[in-house]
Amino acid sequence: MYDLIIVGAGPAGLTAAIYARRADKSVLVLDKGTFGGQMTFSPKIENYPGYAQISGNELAEKLVSQAIELGAEIDMCEVTGVHKEGSFFCVSSDEGEFMASSVILATGAKHRLLGIEREEDFVGNGISFCAVCDGAFYAGKTVAVIGGGNSALQEAIMLSDGCEKVYVVQNLDFLTGEEKLAEILRKRTNVEIIYGSTVEEIHGAEVFGGIIIKNTASGEKTRLDLDGMFVAIGQVPENEQYKNVVTLSDRGYIVSDENCATETEGLFVAGDCRTKNIRQIATACGDGAVAALAACRYLDN
Numbered sequence: 001m002y003d004l005i006i007v008g009a010g011p012a013g014l015t016a017a018i019y020a021r022r023a024d025k026s027v028l029v030l031d032k033g034t035f036g037g038q039m040t041f042s043p044k045i046e047n048y049p050g051y052a053q054i055s056g057n058e059l060a061e062k063l064v065s066q067a068i069e070l071g072a073e074i075d076m077c078e079v080t081g082v083h084k085e086g087s088f089f090c091v092s093s094d095e096g097e098f099m100a101s102s103v104i105l106a107t108g109a110k111h112r113l114l115g116i117e118r119e120e121d122f123v124g125n126g127i128s129f130c131a132v133c134d135g136a137f138y139a140g141k142t143v144a145v146i147g148g149g150n151s152a153l154q155e156a157i158m159l160s161d162g163c164e165k166v167y168v169v170q171n172l173d174f175l176t177g178e179e180k181l182a183e184i185l186r187k188r189t190n191v192e193i194i195y196g197s198t199v200e201e202i203h204g205a206e207v208f209g210g211i212i213i214k215n216t217a218s219g220e221k222t223r224l225d226l227d228g229m230f231v232a233i234g235q236v237p238e239n240e241q242y243k244n245v246v247t248l249s250d251r252g253y254i255v256s257d258e259n260c261a262t263e264t265e266g267l268f269v270a271g272d273c274r275t276k277n278i279r280q281i282a283t284a285c286g287d288g289a290v291a292a293l294a295a296c297r298y299l300d301n
């Protein structure tokens with residue numbers, strides 16, 4: 001039995017753990033993947049206050065160590081559901097059930113797929129979502145980055161350091177990421193940005209061979225021979241299993257108030273998994289602090 005169980009060890013969940021431990025609450029943090037969450041995919045973070053530049057892995061390590069040193073327990077398991085039993089919460093997972101007086105959901109979001117045939121067959125074998133993890137496999141090779149937002153531009157910049165050629169395929173006629181990143185990319189001679197085009201299909205039977213793209217205005221199809229493709233078209237939340245205790249928005253994010261409280265007393269939400277405008281490490285940490293302090297107030301009453 002814990003005072004607080006936190007689902008998700010990203011910046012939101014880990015910040016919540018730090019705040020709750022400093023308030024002397026017993027805390028268990030559960031995560032099914034990498035401790036640190038999405039930021040572990042980021043080679044360079046330049047907008048987290050206090051660090052002019054830090055890698056996502058380094059920042060994750062600092063947060064995890066701080067939470068553990070303060071006495072938070074962190075376990076790896078996949079949470080499959082949460083329900084309330086009287087005034088307690090039962091958190092179900094692939095490792096069994098855990099009980100707590102309060103819960104914070106800090107489950108973040110995951111990468112969105114293109115929705116084309118055979119895409120999932122090639123994930124990890126030609127299709128990647130993370131240049132920092134897989135970029136080195138494509139040194140001297142030709143890749144495409146799909147998307148035009150900040151993540152796509154960051155991925156393309158990193159890949160262009162080692163790849164022979166990087167295509168950036170964007171469905172719109174303009175890039176939606178920061179101009180500073182777009183400017184860096186436009187100066188790279190091994191980068192070609194293809195606007196107004198969608199990915200139609202993958203070519204290659206056993207081995208990923210590239211993609212067919214279609215110009216949305218003319219309908220013209222072009223074959224790009226590639227060694228790899230990095231999909232960076234945003235994220236989707238994974239909150240379906242909590243809809244018995246929270247309300248989900250039409251896009252699947254958890255609805256909460258400004259105190260990160262949900263409609264279920266004692267159940268709070270923090271970070272990218274909730275309805276909000278800005279999804280960043282700094283805002284996830286802010287949510288973690290707010291949710292933990294709200295949970296502490298709930299526990300003390």
Ligand SMILES: Cc1cc2nc3c(=O)[nH]c(=O)nc-3n(C[C@H](O)[C@H](O)[C@H](O)COP(=O)(O)OP(=O)(O)OC[C@H]3O[C@@H](n4cnc5c(N)ncnc54)[C@H](O)[C@@H]3O)c2cc1C
Nearest residue numbers: 008010011012031032033037038079108271272279280281
């Ligand atoms: C490539 C990339 C680069 C980025 N660069 C920046 C940047 O430079 N600056 C910036 O501010 N932001 C950046 N971001 C965004 C930032 O990483 C996110 O906004 C932030 O990580 C959100 O934190 P979070 O704690 O809400 O969620 P997440 O980081 O997504 O963490 C959620 C955690 O919950 C776990 N989880 C989910 N479901 C379950 C379950 N059922 N059971 C157990 N565990 C579960 C996941 O495994 C994950 O570890 C970047 C993101 C990416 C992908």
